[in-house]
Amino acid sequence: SQKIEQNSEALNIQEGKTATLTCNYTNYSPAYLQWYRQDPGRGPVFLLLIRENEKEKRKERLKVTFDTTLKQSLFHITASQPADSATYLCAPSNFGNEKLTFGTGTRLTIIP
C-alpha cells in the first residue's frame, strides 16, 4: 500500500537559515505533490503544488522540488522566521478529486 514518510518528526532551525523538509513516498507514482501547513488545533492550509513534469516550484520564500526517480519531494523555506513554526504535511496525488493521504508531518520550530 501507499506509504509516505517525512524526514523527521521535529526540526529546529535558527532564524534566518533555510529549513529543508523531506517527503518520501513508496508504492505510488503521483502526478502531483501538495504541501500543507498545519498550526495546532487548526486545519491544514494549502501552500504549494508541484506537478511531475516540474522540477521546481517557488512561492515567495518557499521552494518545492519533485524528483520522481528518487520518489522524493523537498520543501525549502528560506530566510526562516519564527512565524514559520508549524507542522508541514506532504500529500501526493494523481488527479483533482482524489482523496489525500498525508504524511506524518514535520514539526518545524524556528528559533529566534
Next chain:
Amino acid sequence: EPEVTQTPSHQVTQMGQEVILRCVPISNHLYFYWYRQILGQKVEFLVSFYNNEISEKSEIFDDQFSVERPDGSNFTLKIRSTKLEDSAMYFCAFPETGGAVISYGYTFGSGTRLTVV
C-alpha cells in the same frame, strides 16, 4: 484564504450519544471530504461525497458514521453512537480544482474538536 466554517468548534459528548458535525462551504462544490485527526497523529481520510452520494470511504467510516447534504449547501457528518476512540479533530475539505486537473489544492474547514467522555 477562503474560510470554511465548521460547527460546533468544540463538542463534548458522552459515550454512546449521537453527534452531528456541520460544515458550511463558501461556494458550491460537487466534491467534499471529511477527515479526522486524533491528537498527535496523522490527518486521515474518512469519506468522500460527490453529487449527493458517498464516492469512497475508509475502513474507519463504519456503520456508525453517515454523511448528508441536508439542505443543498451544508454538509453534515453524523456519528450515531460515539466511542472514546472517536475523540479527534474532524475537518471537512474541498478540492479547488477544475475536475481532473489539480489547480490549487484543498481548502480545509476550521475543524470540530470532538471529545467523547
